[in-house]
Amino acid sequence: MKKYYGSTIGLSGRGESIAQKTNYCEIDPNKVDKYGVPVLRFNYKWTDNEIKQAKHMQDTFEEIIHNMGGIPLWGKPGKDANYGLTKPGQIIHEVGTTRMGSNPKDSVVNEFEQLHDVSNVFVVDAGPFVSQADKNPTWTILALAMRSSEKIIEEFKKQNF
Numbered sequence: 001m002k003k004y005y006g007s008t009i010g011l012s013g014r015g016e017s018i019a020q021k022t023n024y025c026e027i028d029p030n031k032v033d034k035y036g037v038p039v040l041r042f043n044y045k046w047t048d049n050e051i052k053q054a055k056h057m058q059d060t061f062e063e064i065i066h067n068m069g070g071i072p073l074w075g076k077p078g079k080d081a082n083y084g085l086t087k088p089g090q091i092i093h094e095v096g097t098t099r100m101g102s103n104p105k106d107s108v109v110n111e112f113e114q115l116h117d118v119s120n121v122f123v124v125d126a127g128p129f130v131s132q133a134d135k136n137p138t139w140t141i142l143a144l145a146m147r148s149s150e151k152i153i154e155e156f157k158k159q160n161f
């Protein structure tokens with residue numbers, strides 16, 4: 001214990017989950033919350049792309065530790081555990097479900113995060129992101145919320161709401 005105490009490091013990685021039409025959420029027809037409001041049901045499956053990213057990260061972590069002269073102290077997750085991928089949404093900032101785009105047939109909101117179908121509703125969170133490659137999405141959420149706010153003010157002044 002004395003040899004390793006204070007001499008450990010931890011590494012974790014995140015990869016991009018590419019948007020898939022097969023990954024979606026819907027209103028659960030059978031389940032409600034404690035107030036009787038229907039809850040969302042998520043349909044999500046890791047693709048080969050995410051599994052390969054996770055394997056590459058695990059291999060890279062092991063290589064870094066060996067190159068530093070260290071000894072990995074954990075059991076490296078294998079293929080049976082998707083190389084350490086956990087349940088979607090468990091450890092990262094999930095984005096999506098209200099895709100941003102110019103075509104109402106394949107997106108939910110426009111460039112101002114305004115619903116295509118309901119002009120006085122704006123989605124100012126990470127829902128409109130089609131994908132997220134890395135890091136916390138907070139700054140992008142704030143920038144887009146600022147743009148949405150300016151649009152809301154502009155439309156309010158025109159009395160469009």
